[in-house]
Amino acid sequence: MIQVSLRRIGVVALRVVRQLKRDRRTIGLIAFAPIVLMILFGYALSGEMSGVALGLVDCGGHPALRSHLEAIEDFDVLRLGSESDAELLVSEGRLNGAVVLQPDEVRVLLDASSLQISQAILTAAQSGAQKEAANLQKPQENFVITRYLFGYDLEMMDTVGPAIMGLVVFFFTFINAAISFIRERSQGTLEKFMVSPLSRVEMVLGYVLGFSLFTLLQSTTTLLVVTLGFKVPMRGNPLTALTVVLLLGAGALVLGSFLSNFARSEFQVVQFIPLVITPQIVLCGVWWPLQSIPEFIRPISYMLPLTYAGDALRAVMLKGSSLTEIIFPDLLALTVFFLVFFAAATLMLKRQVD
Amino acid sequence: MASDESGPVVSARGVVKSFGQLRVLDSLTLDIPRGVTYCLLGPNGSGKTTLIRAIVGLLKIDGGDLNVLGMPVSRVQQIYSKIGYMTQHKALYPDLTLQENLEFFAGLYGIGKQEREQRIVELLRMVNLQDLRNRLAGTLSGGMYQRLSLACTLIHEPELLLLDEPTVGVDPRLRQTFWKYFERLTSDGRTVLITTHLMDEAEKCRIVGYMKAGKMTAVGSPDDIKRQAGLKPHLELWLKDPEKDCARLRAEGYEIEILDGVVSLRLESHEQIKSVLEIVSPIDMRLKEPMLEEAFLQLSEAA
Numbered sequence: 001m002i003q004v005s006l007r008r009i010g011v012v013a014l015r016v017v018r019q020l021k022r023d024r025r026t027i028g029l030i031a032f033a034p035i036v037l038m039i040l041f042g043y044a045l046s047g048e049m050s051g052v053a054l055g056l057v058d059c060g061g062h063p064a065l066r067s068h069l070e071a072i073e074d075f076d077v078l079r080l081g082s083e084s085d086a087e088l089l090v091s092e093g094r095l096n097g098a099v100v101l102q103p104d105e106v107r108v109l110l111d112a113s114s115l116q117i118s119q120a121i122l123t124a125a126q127s128g129a130q131k132e133a134a135n136l137q138k139p140q141e142n143f144v145i146t147r148y149l150f151g152y153d154l155e156m157m158d159t160v161g162p163a164i165m166g167l168v169v170f171f172f173t174f175i176n177a178a179i180s181f182i183r184e185r186s187q188g189t190l191e192k193f194m195v196s197p198l199s200r201v202e203m204v205l206g207y208v209l210g211f212s213l214f215t216l217l218q219s220t221t222t223l224l225v226v227t228l229g230f231k232v233p234m235r236g237n238p239l240t241a242l243t244v245v246l247l248l249g250a251g252a253l254v255l256g257s258f259l260s261n262f263a264r265s266e267f268q269v270v271q272f273i274p275l276v277i278t279p280q281i282v283l284c285g286v287w288w289p290l291q292s293i294p295e296f297i298r299p300i301s302y303m304l305p306l307t308y309a310g311d312a313l314r315a316v317m318l319k320g321s322s323l324t325e326i327i328f329p330d331l332l333a334l335t336v337f338f339l340v341f342f343a344a345a346t347l348m349l350k351r352q353v354d
Numbered sequence: 355m356a357s358d359e360s361g362p363v364v365s366a367r368g369v370v371k372s373f374g375q376l377r378v379l380d381s382l383t384l385d386i387p388r389g390v391t392y393c394l395l396g397p398n399g400s401g402k403t404t405l406i407r408a409i410v411g412l413l414k415i416d417g418g419d420l421n422v423l424g425m426p427v428s429r430v431q432q433i434y435s436k437i438g439y440m441t442q443h444k445a446l447y448p449d450l451t452l453q454e455n456l457e458f459f460a461g462l463y464g465i466g467k468q469e470r471e472q473r474i475v476e477l478l479r480m481v482n483l484q485d486l487r488n489r490l491a492g493t494l495s496g497g498m499y500q501r502l503s504l505a506c507t508l509i510h511e512p513e514l515l516l517l518d519e520p521t522v523g524v525d526p527r528l529r530q531t532f533w534k535y536f537e538r539l540t541s542d543g544r545t546v547l548i549t550t551h552l553m554d555e556a557e558k559c560r561i562v563g564y565m566k567a568g569k570m571t572a573v574g575s576p577d578d579i580k581r582q583a584g585l586k587p588h589l590e591l592w593l594k595d596p597e598k599d600c601a602r603l604r605a606e607g608y609e610i611e612i613l614d615g616v617v618s619l620r621l622e623s624h625e626q627i628k629s630v631l632e633i634v635s636p637i638d639m640r641l642k643e644p645m646l647e648e649a650f651l652q653l654s655e656a657a
C-alpha cells in the first residue's frame with residue numbers, strides 16, 4: 001500500500017535544489033570539470049592513438065601475413081573475436097580498418113571515408129599476402145578480398161566527447177547524492193522524515209527530481225563545452241542526448257543513495273571513487289573499444305551504466321541516432337540499472353533506522 | 355483535530371526492547387492520558403529516547419503491547435500527520451534558511467501556502483526568531499537552533515507531541531515562553547510528552563514518570579512523587595529559647611533537628627503548622643517544601 005504524492009515529491013525536490021544552489025563549489029565545477037576532462041582525456045590520450053588502428057580477426061592460417069601486419073610500426077593491431085565486431089568498429093570510425101584471416105581467404109575491411117589510410121592498409125595486406133604465398137611455395141593467386149565500409153573519419157575528441165558528458169554527470173551526481181544521504185543521517189533529518197507522512201519512495205523520487213534539474217543544467221553546459229568548445233559533432237537531437245544523461249543521472253543518484261549506507265562519513269564516500277568511478281572509466285569502452293577488452297572482464301563492462309550511456313551518446317551525437325534507435329539495449333539497460341538501485345536504496349533507508 | 359475516544363493517547367503494556375544483550379526497555383508499562391503534559395525523567399541511558407523512538411515506530415519493539423492514539427504501533431505510520439517528534443539531537447538543514455526549513459517541514463504535511471505563512475509567522479514569534487527568518491540555520495547559536503527545531507516540530511499542529519529534551523541550551527526566559535505555549539496546547543486537547551533533566555520543568559508537568567533501567571519506577575503528579583519518596587515539608591523555626599521550646603516540641607512527638615541555631619521540624623501535613631504554633635511562638639519561620647530532585651535521588655537509590 002504505497003501512496004505516492006507528487007506534491008511531497010515536489011517539496012523534497014525544491015529543498016534539494018535550494019541546497020544545491022547554495023553549494024558554490026559544485027556550481028563552479030559544472031563548467032570547469034568538463035573542460036578539464038576533455039583536455040585530459042581528449043588530448044592526452046589522443047597521442048597514444050596516433051597510429052593506424054587495425055583490427056585483426058584470426059580464424060586460422062596465414063601466419064606470415066599476420067606477423068607482417070603486426071610488425072608494421074605505424075599499425076596498432078587490435079585482436080578481435082569476430083568479423084561482425086570488426087565491421088561495427090570500422091563503421092563507427094573507431095578502427096581504420098580490419099583484416100579477417102580465414103584459411104582459404106583474407107578479407108580486408110576498409111573505411112571509405114579515409115582513403116589514404118585505407119590504401120596503406122591494403123598495401124600492407126597485399127605485401128603480407130605475397131610473403132605468405134612465397135612461404136608456401138604455391139603459385140600466387142589473389143586471395144585478398146577487399147570490402148569498403150562507410151565509417152566516418154573521427155578524431156579522438158569526437159569519441160571522447162560523448163563519454164565525457166556521461167562521466168561528468170555520473171561522477172557529480174553519485175558523489176553529491178551519496179554525501180547528501182550521509183548528511184540526512186548524520187544531521188538527524190532522516191529520523192524526522194521517517195516520522196512524517198513522507199514515504200521512502202517519495203523521498204528518493206524527490207531527490208531524483210531535484211538532482212535532475214541540476215543534471216540538466218550540468219549536461220547542457222557540458223554539451224556546449226564539448227560541441228562548441230571542442231568541436232565534437234552533434235548530429236542527432238540534443239534533447240535525445242539529454243534524455244540519456246537524465247536517465248544516467250537518476251541511476252547515479254540511486255546508486256549513491258544505496259552505497260551511502262555503507263559509509264559512515266563524507267570522507268568514506270570519497271573512498272568509493274576507485275571502486276565505483278574508475279572501473280567505469282576503464283571499462284566503458286570509450287578509450288578502448290569493448291571488443292578489445294578481454295572476454296572474461298567484458299561482462300563487467302556490460303553491467304556498468306556508463307557503458308550504455310556512452311554508447312547511446314555516441315550514437316546520438318556522432319551517428320545522429322534517434323530516440324527509438326537507442327532504446328535497445330542502451331535506454332533499456334539504463335532503466336533497469338535505475339530500477340534495481342532505486343529498489344535497493346529505498347529498502348536500505350528503512351533497514352538502517354532499526 | 356480531536357480524534358475519537360477518551361482513552362490514553364499512549365499506552366504501553368510490558369514493552370520490551372533490547373539492543374543485543376542490553377535490555378533497554380524492560381517490560382515497561384505506562385499510560386499517557388489525553389491533554390496533559392507528561393514528563394519523562396530518568397538518568398542518562400535509562401531508555402527515555404528509546405521509548406520515544408519506539409512510540410513513533412522508529413524502533414520495532416521485541417515484545418509487549420504499544421498503542422498510540424488508539425492505533426497499534428505497527429500501524430503508526432498511518433497517523434504520522436498527527437504526531438510531532440522533536441529528536442534529542444539536531445535535525446535541521448544547516449544550509450537552508452529558517453524560513454526554508456519551516457517551509458520544507460510544512461510541505462511534508464501538505465499544509466497550504468497561506469496557512470503555512472501564518473503558522474511560520476506565529477511560530478517564529480513564539481520562539482523569538484522572527485528577525486532571523488532569512489538567516490541560514492547553520493549560523494544559529496545552539497539555543498536558537500533548538501528553538502527552530504521546536505518550531506519545525508510544531509508546524510503541523512500535531513495532536514501528540516514527543517519532545518526529547520527540547521529546552522537544552524534555551525535561556526530561562528524562553529523556556530518560560532515554551533511552557534506557556536505547551537499549556538496552551540494541552541488546553542486545546544493536545545498531549546505533550548517531554549523529557550528533561552531540569553526539575554523545575556518537571557514540576558510544571560501534570561504527570562511525571564520516573565524511568566530507571568527501562569522501567570517506570572514512579573508515576574504521578576509532582577506532589578505524588580514526593581509523597582511516594584516519603585518526602586515531607588519541613589518547618590524552619592527561629593526561637594527565643596531553643597532549648598526549652600525544643601524540649602516541648604519533642605514532648606509532643608515532633609521530629610526535630612537543630613542546625614546553626616535553626617530548628618527544623620518535619621511536618622506530616624501542612625495542617626500541623628497551626629498546632630506547632632500553639633506550642634511555640636517563634637521570632638521567624640519558613641516553610642520548606644520538598645524538592646522533586648530529592649525525591650528522585652531517593653527513588654533512584656531505592657530502585
Ligand SMILES: Nc1ncnc2c1ncn2[C@@H]1O[C@H](COP(=O)(O)OP(=O)(O)OP(=O)(O)O)[C@@H](O)[C@H]1O
Nearest residue numbers: 373376378396397398399400401402403404405442
Ligand atoms: N541504536 C542503539 N544501539 C545500541 N544501543 C543503543 C541504541 N540506542 C540506545 N542504545 C542504548 O540504550 C540505552 C538507553 O539509551 P537512551 O538513548 O534511550 O537513553 P536516554 O534515557 O534517552 O538517555 P539520555 O538522558 O542521555 O538522553 C543506552 O545504554 C544506549 O547506549
Ligand SMILES: [Mg+2]
Nearest residue numbers: 402403442518
Ligand atoms: Mg535521550
